[in-house]
Amino acid sequence: MTNSTPPHSGTQADSAPAPGYYQRHIFFCLNERSNGEACCAQYDAMAAFERCKSQVKTAGLAGPGQVRVNKAGCLDRCAAGPVAVVYPEAVWYSYVDASDIDEIVESHLKNGQVVQRLLTPAHLGR
Numbered sequence: 001m002t003n004s005t006p007p008h009s010g011t012q013a014d015s016a017p018a019p020g021y022y023q024r025h026i027f028f029c030l031n032e033r034s035n036g037e038a039c040c041a042q043y044d045a046m047a048a049f050e051r052c053k054s055q056v057k058t059a060g061l062a063g064p065g066q067v068r069v070n071k072a073g074c075l076d077r078c079a080a081g082p083v084a085v086v087y088p089e090a091v092w093y094s095y096v097d098a099s100d101i102d103e104i105v106e107s108h109l110k111n112g113q114v115v116q117r118l119l120t121p122a123h124l125g126r
């Protein structure tokens, strides 16, 4: 008889992360355009992404069962940029500076409270 158990399958005894592996993802659009059209990169989205990663790590929120900070291409809401979106809540943010990122980390990613003042207006798309 062969062992049909996948090599990375866990057991109940494992210190398993949350069912979705991460509790939350935040995706930052880092898209850059060279044709003059609006894009999140022109607002230094990379710095915001790096700030978020750093703050999440410092707060002890990074890793399985917690928060994952990810790069993304165009999220097709360029008119509201720079934007980031948090899942599983599907909450969209339009941020301006580092203090906005810090507030998203502390309020939403750490405590589950949406930062109302930074919500992307629902009608803004590309």
Ligand code: FES
Pocket: 029, 030, 031, 032, 038, 039, 040, 041, 073, 074, 075, 076, 077, 078, 079, 081, 082, 083
């Ligand atoms: S360039 Fe950022 S949403 Fe499109």
